[in-house]
Amino acid sequence: MKEIQINNKTIRVTKGDITDRDVDAIVNAANSYLQHGGGVALAIVKKGGDIIQQESDKIGFCPVGSAVITSGGKLKARFVIHTVGPKMGEGDEENKLASAIKSVLTLAHSKGLNSISVPAISTGIYGFPKDRCARILIRETKQFFNENPNTTLKLVEFCLFDDETYRYFEKDL
Numbered sequence: 001m002k003e004i005q006i007n008n009k010t011i012r013v014t015k016g017d018i019t020d021r022d023v024d025a026i027v028n029a030a031n032s033y034l035q036h037g038g039g040v041a042l043a044i045v046k047k048g049g050d051i052i053q054q055e056s057d058k059i060g061f062c063p064v065g066s067a068v069i070t071s072g073g074k075l076k077a078r079f080v081i082h083t084v085g086p087k088m089g090e091g092d093e094e095n096k097l098a099s100a101i102k103s104v105l106t107l108a109h110s111k112g113l114n115s116i117s118v119p120a121i122s123t124g125i126y127g128f129p130k131d132r133c134a135r136i137l138i139r140e141t142k143q144f145f146n147e148n149p150n151t152t153l154k155l156v157e158f159c160l161f162d163d164e165t166y167r168y169f170e171k172d173l
């Protein structure tokens with residue numbers, strides 16, 4: 001675990017399973033149809049329960065680079081923020097990933113949340129390089145805290161599943 005402070009806000013990197021995190025919202029790396037059939041999405045629905053998929057079905061669609069919110073079901077987290085990162089090869093991936101994390105931060109703030117935990121969006125099934133993901137997510141979060149000193153967000157945590165991804169995030173922080 002490692003953390004830094006910006007304007008009395010914390011950015012943290014930690015290793016582990018995001019479905020265990022005790023924060024206001026965990027972030028899901030979803031697809032646009034919000035069908036949570038693999039990766040971290042499946043783990044979240046398995047532990048949180050079918051209510052998360054049912055609420056996602058009511059929302060129906062989330063464009064790449066945007067974010068939507070459902071309840072957290074049986075998770076410790078009260079909410080799940082679903083964001084859709086780019087698939088490697090579809091084009092303009094870096095800007096889309098930056099847009100995804102910005103959408104997450106803006107939505108969390110607009111809901112008055114204090115703490116969120118975020119996975120390495122797009123670096124699994126979607127094939128985006130882990131080192132570039134770390135750079136973009138950390139850069140955009142620092143920028144958000146610098147530009148929004150009065151945000152309700154006090155903690156943005158990155159919860160990384162494997163050692164290699166953790167090391168990239170730790171280095172960038």
Ligand code: AR6
Nearest residue numbers: 017018029030031038039040041120122123124125126161
């Ligand atoms: N906790 C934290 N991180 C995890 C966990 C976990 N329990 N499980 C996996 N990861 P992925 P994507 C990491 O594939 O690339 C799904 O099917 C994983 O090691 O979940 O954005 C969706 O429904 C990787 O670093 O998301 C979409 O169809 C990161 O989470 C598609 O995959 C993201 O991997 C989205 O692909």
